[in-house]
Amino acid sequence: xxxxxxxxxxxxxxxxxxxxxxxxxxxxxxxxxxxxxxxxxxxxxxxxxxxxxxxxxxxxxxxxxxxxxxxxxxxxxxxxxxxxxxxxxxxxxxxxxxxxxxxxxxxxxxxxxxxxxxxxxxxxxxxxxxxxxxxxxxxxxxxxxxxxxxxxxxxxxxxxxxxxxxxxxxxxxxxxxxxxxxxxxxxxxxxxxxxxxxxxxxxxxxxxxxxxxxxxxxxxxxxxxxxxxxxxxxxxxxxxxxxxxxxxxxxxxxxxxxxxxxxxxxxxxxxxxxxxxxxxxxxxxxxxxxxxxxxxxxxxxxxxxxxxxxxxxxxxxxxxxxxxxxxxxxxxxxxxxxxxxxxxxxxxxxxxxxxxxxxxxxxxxx
Amino acid sequence: xxxxxxxxxxxxxxxxxxxxxxxxxxxxxxxxxxxxxxxxxxxxxxxxxxxxxxxxxxxxxxxxxxxxxxxxxxxxxxxxxxxxxxxxxxxxxxxxxxxxxxxxxxxxxxxxxxxxxxxxxxxxxxxxxxxxxxxxxxxxxxxxxxxxxxxxxxxxxxxxxxxxxxxxxxxxxxxxxxxxxxxxxxxxxxxxxxxxxxxxxxxxxxxxxxxxxxxxxxxxxxxxxxxxxxxxxxxxxxxxxxxxxxxxxxxxxxxxxxxxxxxxxxxxxxxxxxxxxxxxxxxxxxxxxxxxxxxxxxxxxxxxxxxxxxxxxxxxxxxxxxxxxxxxxxxxxxxxxxxxxxxxxxxxxxxxxxxxxxxxxxxxxx
DNA sequence: CTGAAAGCGCTTACAG
DNA sequence: CTGAAAGCGCTTACAG
Numbered sequence: 022x023x024x025x026x027x028x029x030x031x032x033x034x035x036x037x038x039x040x041x042x043x044x045x046x047x048x049x050x051x052x053x054x055x056x057x058x059x060x061x062x063x064x065x066x067x068x069x070x071x072x073x074x075x076x077x078x079x080x081x082x083x084x085x086x087x088x089x090x091x092x093x094x095x096x097x098x099x100x101x102x103x104x105x106x107x108x109x110x111x112x113x114x115x116x117x118x119x120x121x122x123x124x125x126x127x128x129x130x131x132x133x134x135x136x137x138x139x140x141x142x143x144x145x146x147x148x149x150x151x152x153x154x155x156x157x158x159x160x161x162x163x164x165x166x167x168x169x170x171x172x173x174x175x176x177x178x179x180x181x182x183x184x185x186x187x188x189x190x191x192x193x194x195x196x197x198x199x200x201x202x203x204x205x206x207x208x209x210x211x212x213x214x215x216x217x218x219x220x221x222x223x224x225x226x227x228x229x230x231x232x233x234x235x236x237x238x239x240x241x242x243x244x245x246x247x248x249x250x251x252x253x254x255x256x257x258x259x260x261x262x263x264x265x266x267x268x269x270x271x272x273x274x275x276x277x278x279x280x281x282x283x284x285x286x287x288x289x290x291x292x293x294x295x296x297x298x299x300x301x302x303x304x305x306x307x308x309x310x311x312x313x314x315x316x317x318x319x320x321x322x323x324x325x326x327x328x329x330x331x332x333x334x335x336x337x338x339x340x341x342x343x344x345x346x347x348x349x350x351x352x353x354x355x356x357x358x359x360x361x362x363x364x365x366x367x368x369x370x371x372x373x374x375x376x377x378x379x380x381x382x383x384x385x386x387x
Numbered sequence: 388x389x390x391x392x393x394x395x396x397x398x399x400x401x402x403x404x405x406x407x408x409x410x411x412x413x414x415x416x417x418x419x420x421x422x423x424x425x426x427x428x429x430x431x432x433x434x435x436x437x438x439x440x441x442x443x444x445x446x447x448x449x450x451x452x453x454x455x456x457x458x459x460x461x462x463x464x465x466x467x468x469x470x471x472x473x474x475x476x477x478x479x480x481x482x483x484x485x486x487x488x489x490x491x492x493x494x495x496x497x498x499x500x501x502x503x504x505x506x507x508x509x510x511x512x513x514x515x516x517x518x519x520x521x522x523x524x525x526x527x528x529x530x531x532x533x534x535x536x537x538x539x540x541x542x543x544x545x546x547x548x549x550x551x552x553x554x555x556x557x558x559x560x561x562x563x564x565x566x567x568x569x570x571x572x573x574x575x576x577x578x579x580x581x582x583x584x585x586x587x588x589x590x591x592x593x594x595x596x597x598x599x600x601x602x603x604x605x606x607x608x609x610x611x612x613x614x615x616x617x618x619x620x621x622x623x624x625x626x627x628x629x630x631x632x633x634x635x636x637x638x639x640x641x642x643x644x645x646x647x648x649x650x651x652x653x654x655x656x657x658x659x660x661x662x663x664x665x666x667x668x669x670x671x672x673x674x675x676x677x678x679x680x681x682x683x684x685x686x687x688x689x690x691x692x693x694x695x696x697x698x699x700x701x702x703x704x705x706x707x708x709x710x711x712x713x714x715x716x717x718x719x720x721x722x723x724x725x726x727x728x729x730x731x732x733x734x735x736x737x738x739x740x741x742x743x744x745x746x747x748x749x750x751x752x753x
Numbered sequence: 754c755t756g757a758a759a760g761c762g763c764t765t766a767c768a769g
Numbered sequence: 770c771t772g773a774a775a776g777c778g779c780t781t782a783c784a785g
Binding site: 128 | 466636
Binding site for chain 1: 762765
């Protein structure tokens with residue numbers, strides 16, 4: 022109680038005159054114990070609940086905590102328990118990829134983590150390998166979530182060697198020993214083709230991300246494209262496949278060229294955010310309307326569609342959900358501890374098309 | 388050295404069979420000291436450089452560090468030094484605001500922090516006040532950067548009372564005792580008007596963010612609008628001011644209505660990301676071309692323009708730069724320590740228009 | 754130039 | 770049901 026008064030009595034002269042700031046007296050569990058008239062261990066147990074404490078004692082401790090405004094020092098607790106309650110989020114922002122789309126993943130992870138009592142250290146360094154090694158060896162985090170994982174991701178060997186577990190968002194070639202979360206891009210490719218086939222379309226075009234993205238390990242691009250192509254063959258459809266660039270004005274030019282090349286195409290599949298963003302202008306300029314003249318199915322997040330006014334039906338990238346699942350699995354593994362092994366999961370979210378009315382049966386051949 | 392062998396010899400059975408994982412033996416500064424044949428304090432000093440150590444001894448220590456793969460435990464160091472080397476980044480994602488634009492601020496902060504040796508704890512909780520109090524009282528961070536600061540931000544009282552310093556991105560009504568970084572929105576409004584006036588335009592229209600954003604404390608909206616209005620009055624121009632909604636289809640409808648209402652407008656100012664994103668379609672639909680039929684000046688980040696193919700000249704929001712400046716000032720204040728006071732800064736970045744060719748003299752009156 | 758020791762603020766066996 | 774003590778892995782006055 023005395024301390025409590027102290028806490029408010031002083032004025033720091035640390036900053037601009039006229040601004041009050043509490044003086045920096047740290048209240049420790051020792052202060053709480055003293056105020057409650059118990060030992061430090063009893064105070065600690067009363068707070069963590071790791072051993073039964075008599076009701077009156079517990080009350081005295083809680084009262085002291087409230088009076089003194091005590092909060093455990095996170096660093097000290099981490100040192101004693103070897104648990105930081107922080108997870109490391111390793112983002113990768115590639116030049117040719119659509120950075121804004123990344124935000125939804127980040128938010129899914131940070132919010133999912135918080136709900137489970139964890140905070141998130143966000144790392145966006147170029148050199149993800151070093152960052153991972155640094156956080157791991159200095160014991161700053163209890164586990165990792167890696168975003169934007171490439172087919173052969175150079176962070177994976179480091180992660181496998183680390184004492185902390187990790188979850189991936191993005192399916193690599195080898196997922197042994199790690200938990201993986203991703204949209205099912207094979208099913209997505211199939212679903213896009215099926216949905217247009219069912220409406221009666223027979224000549225389709227797919228515009229994928231740029232080949233640079235593929236070259237950097239973005240395997241999802243060809244997973245979707247291959248599946249779409251295979252499905253089209255099964256169904257006896259024609260599917261023209263193109264890579265589009267990842268920004269203006271390139272992608273607008275690309276789209277026009279592709280549409281020029283295949284005037285008979287009635288269904289367009291878009292696995293390229295920049296293309297989706299540019300498409301409304303391209304269509305308007307060409308005097309085309311969707312779905313009357315062209316049915317369109319995209320693959321991007323609902324948030325993205327909302328933010329950028331995209332009027333096309335699309336498979337939701339499920340960024341938020343993927344982030345959440347990844348972090349939930351990670352926390353489960355952290356809390357399970359290294360002794361109890363648990364099988365690794367590869368969790369591919371089934372695609373669903375969010376209908377925005379951009380598909381319809383093709384008009385009769387001109 | 389013996390340890391070093393151990394380190395690689397074991398195979399953990401913690402995860403799926405066939406996956407190697409180093410066993411979790413922590414190497415401490417005690418191990419380093421022993422290997423180097425010195426005391427722990429000497430080993431510590433050799434690494435921190437806080438006292439002069441003879442060259443041979445230092446070499447032995449560094450060798451031991453390399454051999455054993457030693458990295459200091461961040462938590463232990465934080466406990467001993469009261470420095471976490473982590474800064475807390477408090478983001479706010481408001482419903483009506485343009486979330487993707489936020490990413491650039493985040494990246495500016497995380498990368499700026501890293502360059503100064505700090506990591507970033509990203510918090511995106513709804514309740515920023517609690518989050519701030521939690522990180523502050525548990526001593527998880529050395530300081531804070533607050534993003535998206537409102538006119539009367541409820542996080543500010545908590546920040547002022549906290550023992551850690553903080554930097555704001557976004558100018559509040561009262562910035563006493565805190566460092567503030569923002570784009571100069573007053574100068575921005577003036578600049579937008581001036582640039583079109585100089586080209587000969589006499590009737591302008593400004594489309595701002597939605598009034599919901601203003602209601603939530605987005606003072607930058609009216610700061611820019613008021614300055615633009617005042618400048619227009621000074622110059623004898625007509626300036627129509629509207630608030631636009633923050634997403635489709637609302638904003639498209641809005642833009643059409645506003646343009647319908649003022650057919651004589653030759654210059655359009657856009658302080659609304661969603662409006663900027665929707666504008667190309669709107670113009671094409673109306674058969675208008677920029678700058679031939681309408682000169683356009685926006686206010687959004689260059690990254691945003693690139694990502695969303697926006698062809699309009701615009702004042703760069705300077706998100707990345709603002710994040711960097713905020714974190715640099717914060718770190719300077721952290722390292723200066725609470726004793727040496729330093730005056731607070733309010734750093735408003737001067738606006739510059741990134742020319743994308745969307746402005747020209749107005750066509751002669753029809 | 755170096756070492757032995759105390760201390761940072763917690764948790765958790767070990768005793769009773 | 771509770772307390773005294775050791776320990777987590779560092780740093781840093783205090784001595785020499």
